[in-house]
Amino acid sequence: xxxxxxxxxxxxxxxxxxxxxxxxxxxxxxxxxxxxxxxxxxxxxxxxxxxxxxxxxxxxxxxxxxxxxxxxxxxxxxxxxxxxxxxxxxxxxxxxxxxxxxxxxxxxxxxxxxxxxxxxxxxxxxxxxxxxxxxxxxxxxxxxxxxxxxxxxxxxxxxxxxxxxxxxxxxxxxxxxxxxxxxxxxxxxxxxxxxxxxxxxxxxxxxxxxxxxxxxxxxxxxxxxxxxxxxxxxxxxxxxxxxxxxxxxxxxxxxxxxxxxxxxxxxxxxxxxxxxxxxxxxxxxxxxxxxxxxxxxxxxxxxxxxxxxxxxxxxxxxxxxxxxxxxxxxxxxxxxxxxxxxxxxxxxxxxxxxxxxxxxxxxxxxxxxxxxxxxxxxxxxxxxxxxxxxxxxxxxxxxxxxxxxxxxxxxxxxxxxxxxxxxxxxxxxx
Numbered sequence: 231x232x233x234x235x236x237x238x239x240x241x242x243x244x245x246x247x248x249x250x251x252x253x254x255x256x257x258x259x260x261x262x263x264x265x266x267x268x269x270x271x272x273x274x275x276x277x278x279x280x281x282x283x284x285x286x287x288x289x290x291x292x293x294x295x296x297x298x299x300x301x302x303x304x305x306x307x308x309x310x311x312x313x314x315x316x317x318x319x320x321x322x323x324x325x326x327x328x329x330x331x332x333x334x335x336x337x338x339x340x341x342x343x344x345x346x347x348x349x350x351x352x353x354x355x356x357x358x359x360x361x362x363x364x365x366x367x368x369x370x371x372x373x374x375x376x377x378x379x380x381x382x383x384x385x386x387x388x389x390x391x392x393x394x395x396x397x398x399x400x401x402x403x404x405x406x407x408x409x410x411x412x413x414x415x416x417x418x419x420x421x422x423x424x425x426x427x428x429x430x431x432x433x434x435x436x437x438x439x440x441x442x443x444x445x446x447x448x449x450x451x452x453x454x455x456x457x458x459x460x461x462x463x464x465x466x467x468x469x470x471x472x473x474x475x476x477x478x479x480x481x482x483x484x485x486x487x488x489x490x491x492x493x494x495x496x497x498x499x500x501x502x503x504x505x506x507x508x509x510x511x512x513x514x515x516x517x518x519x520x521x522x523x524x525x526x527x528x529x530x531x532x533x534x535x536x537x538x539x540x541x542x543x544x545x546x547x548x549x550x551x552x553x554x555x556x557x558x559x560x561x562x563x564x565x566x567x568x569x570x571x572x573x574x575x576x577x578x579x580x581x582x583x584x585x586x587x588x589x590x591x592x593x594x595x596x597x598x599x600x601x602x603x604x605x606x607x608x609x610x611x612x613x614x615x616x617x618x619x620x621x622x623x624x625x626x627x628x629x630x631x632x633x634x635x636x637x638x639x640x641x642x643x644x645x646x647x648x649x650x651x652x653x654x655x656x657x658x659x660x
Contacts, residue, residue, distance in 0.1 A: 270315065270317055270652065272314065272315055272316045272317070272361065273312075273314065273315055274313070274314045274360060274361060275311060275312060275313050275314065277311075277659040278310075278311050278312065278313035278655075278656075278657035278658065278659050279313045279314065279359060279360065279655075279657065280657075280659065281306065281313075281642055281643070281657040281658045281659065281660070282313075282358070282359045282641055282642060282643060282657065283303075283304070283641055283642040284332075284641065285302065285303055285304070285640075285641065285642065286301050286302055286303025286304075286330075286594070286639060286640040286641055286642070287301065287303075287330055287331060287332065287379075287640055288301055288303075288328075288329055288330040288592075288638035288639060288640045288645070289329055289330075289331065289378060289379045289380070289423070290329055290376070290377065290378035290379065290420065290421065290422065290423060291326075291327045291329070291376050291377075291378075291419075291420040291461065291507075291636075292461075292463070292507065292509070292551060292590065293592070293638070294424075295422040295423050295424035295429070295463065295464045295465065296422075296424075296463050296464065296465050296509060296510040296511050297422070297461070297463040297507050297508070297509045297510070297551055298509055298510075298511045298553065298554045298555075299509065299551060299552065299553030299554065299560075299590055299591060299592055299593055300553055300554060300555050300592075300593040300594070301592070301593075301594050301638075301639045301640060302594070302595060303594045303595065303639045303640050303641065303642060303643075304594060304595045304596055304642050305594040305595065305596050305597035305598070305599060305608055305616070305639060305644065306608070306617075306642065306643065306644055306656055306657050306658040307596060307597070307608075307616055307617075307658055308658045308659070308660045309658055309659040309660055310608070310616075310617045310619060310656060310657070310658050311619070311656070311657070311659070312619070312654050312655070312656055313361075313643065313655040313656060313657040314360065314361030314654075314655045315361070315652065315653070315654050315655075316356055316361045316363060316652070316653055317650075317651050317652045317653070318337075318339060318352065318354040318363060318366060318651060319339060319341050319352060319354070319366075319651060320341060321341060322339040322340065322341060322352075322650065322651025323339070323340055323649065323650055323651060324339065324340040324373060324374055324649065325337050325338065325339040325340075325374065325634075325647060325648070325649055325650065325651045326338045326339070326374045326375065326376050326377055326420070326647070327376065327377075327420070327636035327638070327647055328636065328638055328645050328647040328653055329377045329378065329379050329638070330358060330638055330640035330641065330645060331358075331379045331403060333357065333358055333359075334355045334356060334357060334358055334364065334365070334403075335355070335356045335357075335358050335645055335653060335655070336353065336354065336355050336356075336365075336377055336379070336384065337353075337354055337377070337647055337651070337653060338351055338352065338353050338354070338369065338374035338375075338376075338377055338386055338388070339351070339352055339354060339374060339651045340352075340372075340373060340374055348371060348391075349371065349372065349373070349391065350368060350369075350370075350371055351368075351369040351370050351371070351372060351373065351374045351386075351388045352366055352367060352368055352369060353365060353366070353367040353369055353377075353384070353386055353401065353406060354366050355406065356653065358640070358641050358643070358645075358655075359641070361655060365405075365406040367401065367406040367408070369386055369388055369397075369399055370388040370390070370397045370399070370411075371390070371391060372388050372389050372390045372391045372397075373388065373389040373390075373391070374386075374388055374389075375387040375388060375389050375396065375417060375419065375420055376419060376420020376421060376461070377420065377421075378420065378421040378422070378423045378428065379403065379423075380423045380426055380428070380444055381403075381426070381444070382402065382403045382404070383400050383401070383402070383403060383409070383444045384400070384401040384402070384403050384406075385398065385399070385400055385401075385421050385423065385428055385444075386398075386399045386400075386401065387399075387417055387420060387421055387430065389416060389417065390416070393416050394415070394416055394434075395413055395414065395415055395416055396413070396414055396415065396416050396417040396430075396432075397411055397412070397413055397414075398411070398412045398414060398421070398428070398430065398442065399411045399412075400444065400446060409446070410445070410446040412442065412446055412448070414430065414432060414440060415432040415433075415434065415435075415436035415438075416432060416433055416434055416436070417430050417431065417432055417433070418430075418431045418432065418433045418458045418459060418460060418461060418462070419431070419460055419461025419462070419507065420461045421461075422461065422462055422463055422464045422469075424464045424465060424466060424483065425466060425483075426443065426444050427441055427442065427443055427444075427449065427483070428441070428442045428443075428444070429441055429462055429464050429469050429483075430442075430462070431454070431458050431461070431462045431471055433457060433458060433459070437453060437454050437455075437456065437457060437458070438451050438452060438453045438454060439451070439452050439454060439462065439469055439471060439481055439486070441469075441483075441486065449486075450485075450486040451486075452481055452486040452488070454471055454473070454479050454481075455479065455491065456473035456474065456475055456477060456479065456491075457473060457474045457475075457502075458471050458472060458473055458474065459474055459502050459504070459505060460472050460504060460505065460506060460507040460508075461507045462507070462508075463507060463508050463509055463510045463515075464483060464510070465483070465510050465511075465529070466483065467482070467483055467529070468480050468481060468482060468483050468489060468510075468529060469481045469482075469483050470508055470510055470515055470529070472495075472504035472506075472507065472508045472517060473503075473504060474502035474503060474504065475493075475497065475502075475503060476493050476494060476495035476496065476497050476503030476504060476519065477491055477492060477493050477494065477495075478491070478492060478494045478504075478508065478515060478517060478527065478532060479491045480529065480532065490531055490532045491532075492527075492531075492532035494515070494517045494519075494525050494527050494532065494534065495517055495518075495519030495520065495521070495523070495525060496519055496520075496521040496523060496525075496537075498519075498520045498521050500520075501520050501548070502520065503519055503520050503521075504517060504518070504519060504520070505518075505520060505548035506518035506548055506549055506550040506551045506590075507551045508551070509551055509552055509553075509554050509559075510529060511554045513528065513529050513530070514526050514527065514528065514529060514535065514573070515527045515528075515529055515532075516552050516554055516559055516573075518548070518549040518550060518551060518552060518561065519549075520548050521539075522539055522540055522541040522543075522547070522549065522563070522566075523537055523538060523539050523540065523549075524537075524538050524540055524549070524552060524559060524561055524571060524576075525537045525538075526559075526573065526576060535576075536575060536576030537576065538571055538576040538577075538578065540561050540563055540566050540569045540571070540578070541563055541564075541565050541566035542566075543565070547563070547564045547565065547588065548588065549561055549562070549563050549588070550562055550588050550589055550590040551590040552571075552590070552591075553590060553591045553592060553593040553598060554573065554593075555593050557572065557573060557574070558570050558571065558572065558573060558579065558593075558611070559571045559573050560591045560593055560598050560600075561591075562586045562587055562588070562589060562590065562591045562600050562601075563586045563588075564585065564586055564587065564588060565585065565586070566581055566586065567581045567582035567583065567584055567585060567586045568581065568582040568584075568586055568591060568598070568600050568607075568609060568613075569581045569582075570611075570613075580612060580613045581613065582609060582613050582615070583613065584602065584607070584615070585602070586600065586602065587600065587601055587602045587603060587635075589601040589634070589635055589636060589637075590636075591637070592637045592638055592639050592644070593639075594639040596610065596611070597609055597610050597611060597616055598611070599637050599639065599644050600637070601635035601636065601637055601646070604620060604621055604622070605618055605619060605620050605621055606618075606619050606621055606635075606637060606644065606646055606656065607619075608644070619656060621635065621646060621648065621654060634648070634649035635647070635648055635649070642657065642658075643655050643656060643657050644656040644657075
């Protein structure tokens, strides 16, 4: 085990002070913030850890640089429950989506919520099988934005407290030692890594795309004609930026040359037209629009292939990034449930009877998992619900703690990250 890099004894007390056996329970009894105990006691459930495998990775938000939301990991089925629960720090909040490598689960979180100008970001790492905390590395002052894992390098993006600049920091995966840090203008979202190159978009007055190699060398910077509010996606050929006016700007991934810029999402005067990160897979872009639609376009020239309205009535809710498999795009919606779309022609195959949420789903072998208010729900590759597991949400009057629930699939487990810093590992006992 790698020694904790900061507050070693405190972390040992918090992470290892109490282990509760919960065999056979259907939902964990987790102390919340309302009970005067800010950090819930961690527990481990051996019956469910037994289902851990070495297959599958979830290397960045959306799984990969294309943000496909699909991992070659089995969705837990059968007798499903929480395998372990951990929460780092003293009073963590503003945690990033978890990423999962060969042996660890990582997230970044913020401490000191009462002093925003001096809040500090930390990187936490947990053993993916047991949940044992193995890393706690101090990064920058400000906010946590997102993580990515490429080979032996962890990339962390943080935002300054004044939202005027950001930092891209590279750390060694094994011990969390900081290799280099690059300061750039404020970013739009988490990093996308393809072919050992990290891509980020900036906002406000900068409005550009940056490309860095894993040694910290800036390969290029290209301005974009428009504003972006989301993270970007990339594949071996291009980098794709969703703009607030509904256009997609496509850049050559190697040369940064502008390839095309076209209106993809249907314009809406009320709000930015693209608020969910686009997805790219197998030569197609999948763009979630504000007009309750998912649009498929050709990456070569931006030609729209199909446009599917996923909710009959326009409620004005932006839909999140889809999860895209070899034949289906899954979209999670507030008023239309989980919607499965045939990627060949945009036809809706099925939708769940239950209401949805605005967080992206995660697809794996044998099913798809979605965050839904204060629970996590898994479906088979149909509208048949496989399981529904309650996740305790702190009652502190902040809807963001519900809205910012993220799910990832790796090692045969479903890892669930909550904005207050908690991370659950969900497995099956058989």
